[in-house]
Amino acid sequence: MLPVEMTVNGERRRGVVDARRTLADFLREECALTGTHLGCEHGVCGACTVLLDGEAVRACLIFAVQAGGAAVTTIEGLGGPDGALSPVQDAFREEHGLQCGFCTPGFVVSVTALLQENPKPSETEIREALSGNLCRCTGYQGIIGAVKRAAEGR
Numbered sequence: 001m002l003p004v005e006m007t008v009n010g011e012r013r014r015g016v017v018d019a020r021r022t023l024a025d026f027l028r029e030e031c032a033l034t035g036t037h038l039g040c041e042h043g044v045c046g047a048c049t050v051l052l053d054g055e056a057v058r059a060c061l062i063f064a065v066q067a068g069g070a071a072v073t074t075i076e077g078l079g080g081p082d083g084a085l086s087p088v089q090d091a092f093r094e095e096h097g098l099q100c101g102f103c104t105p106g107f108v109v110s111v112t113a114l115l116q117e118n119p120k121p122s123e124t125e126i127r128e129a130l131s132g133n134l135c136r137c138t139g140y141q142g143i144i145g146a147v148k149r150a151a152e153g154r
Contacts, residue, residue, distance in 0.1 A: 004068050008033065009077030017064045024048045024059035026067075027074055035075035035105045039134075046133030049106040050074050056113035075105035078112060088112050088150045097146035099137035107133050111147050120151055 005014045008031055015030045024041075027033045027050070036059055039047035043058040050059045051073035078086040085093065088111045098104040107130065114121060114129040121129065126147045135143065 002065050004064050006064075006067050006069060007071045009073060015064070019063065019065060021064045022060050023050070023052075023062040023064050023067050023072070026064035027059060027072070033074045033076050037102055037105055039102070044132075044134070045103070046106040046110060047103050049109045049133070051109060051113060054113070054116065056110050073109075075108055078108065086112065087153065088115065088146070091146040091150035092143070095142050095145035095149050097138065097142040103133060103135045103137075107135070107143055111150065114147070115151060121147070123148070 001016050002019055003014070004017050004026070005012065007013070008027065013031055015026065017026060017030070024036050024038055027036045028038070036050055037047040038060060039045035041060045043061040046058065048059040049056050051057075052062065052067060053070050079089060080086070086108075088108050092098055092104065092108060097107070110130060110133050114126070118125060123144065126144055130143065130147070
């Protein structure tokens with residue numbers, strides 16, 4: 001068992017974890033942040049995407065102890081303190097970029113990271129950036145529309 005401490009959504013979090021406990025499991029079980037979804041647990045689907053020091057990462061592939069000292073942002077940390085949706089979350093709502101919602105947190109976090117790095121991506125750049133996130137419901141058109149809307153700021 002190892003001590004771990006990190007900042008999660010702006011709040012300092014501490015725990016004692018098994019060395020093999022994933023960041024996803026730490027967030028879900030120790031921090032009660034269940035918006036980080038576990039799909040494939042192999043880093044393929046993107047449902048567990050979080051921001052680690054501002055970079056989009058798969059939380060199922062990172063051990064909690066590897067995130068020690070880092071700043072982690074989950075889907076719960078993207079909105080305003082008053083519960084207001086982030087521009088990306090609002091765009092997903094407006095463009096119907098979700099259906100069942102299972103993949104949505106990973107997409108929203110990935111899109112947030114994309115737009116921080118590239119505020120005006122082309123459709124090709126959007127598709128490439130989201131190629132690591134899988135959705136079984138939407139056909140992706142609403143998701144692409146949501147990214148475009150968020151990038152345009154409308």
